[in-house]
Amino acid sequence: MPRLSRWLIRASMLYLVVGFTLGGLILAAKGDAVDARVWVWLLPHVDILVVGWLIQLAMGMSYWILPRIRNAGRGPTPLAALAMALLNVGLCAGAGSALLPYWFPDLTWTTAAFVAGVLLQTVSLALFVVYAWSRVLPTITASDLAQRGKR
């Protein structure tokens, strides 16, 4: 497993724990076991689990497993690394700022930070699609190579 996949997959696992913890607190609040103000974390709970856990894990697996390009290996790795960096900055800005109203309900800039974070996440996902596009290739098997040899 290449280094970038290891980073992506480990980051996704951290988001899994954070996202489940937020969800667990919301569920416990539903049972009146926790302060009901944790409901403000519903949006970051969804963002962290869908983008931080599931999508980031899929990015890590794609970078590892998609067919490699002849003479170029995994292609433009800096583009994939940039996508990962922007995704995580976007998650910290977006989901992170949406956590703050629990402690600081009067903050006014958190909505703008959330929007900026979501936009960064969108840009990062678009960058990753641009990166991965050229790696969606037919897999060359040993029998394909043997066939070519006969020709």
Add this chain to the structure above:
Amino acid sequence: MPKLSQLALKAAMIYLILGALGAAAYWINAMWPFWPPVSAISPTYLHLIVVGWLTQLVMAVMYWMFPVISKQRPRGSPALAWAAVISLNAGLLIRMVFEPWRALQPTALNGYALALSAVLQVCAAILFVGVSWARVRERGGQ
């Protein structure tokens, strides 16, 4: 495929069916109301699909296919992995019963049950990450 992955994948498929049936019932009831209590199965059905099916499927496949740690201890501690799967499914099953019940008739019992469900699911995530962390590696160990 290890036994744990087989069981988790089969459980995931059952949750997919339950979640899809729940979603269908919920949305049909929203369009053409036929039984008011059905409105209480949201967001339970959504979690059956996203946690019970999707997340559990991912966990099962990762446990099966990620690089092994060593030939002697290929997948780390099986006890921790079993604890993660049991905890996830126990938490989700408790939620499946008690969340709609609480939406219809809040009692102390269903309140405690939801808190227990939350603890079990968070424990499952922590245990899963604990088991899998060492397997996110460059190549399988000897």
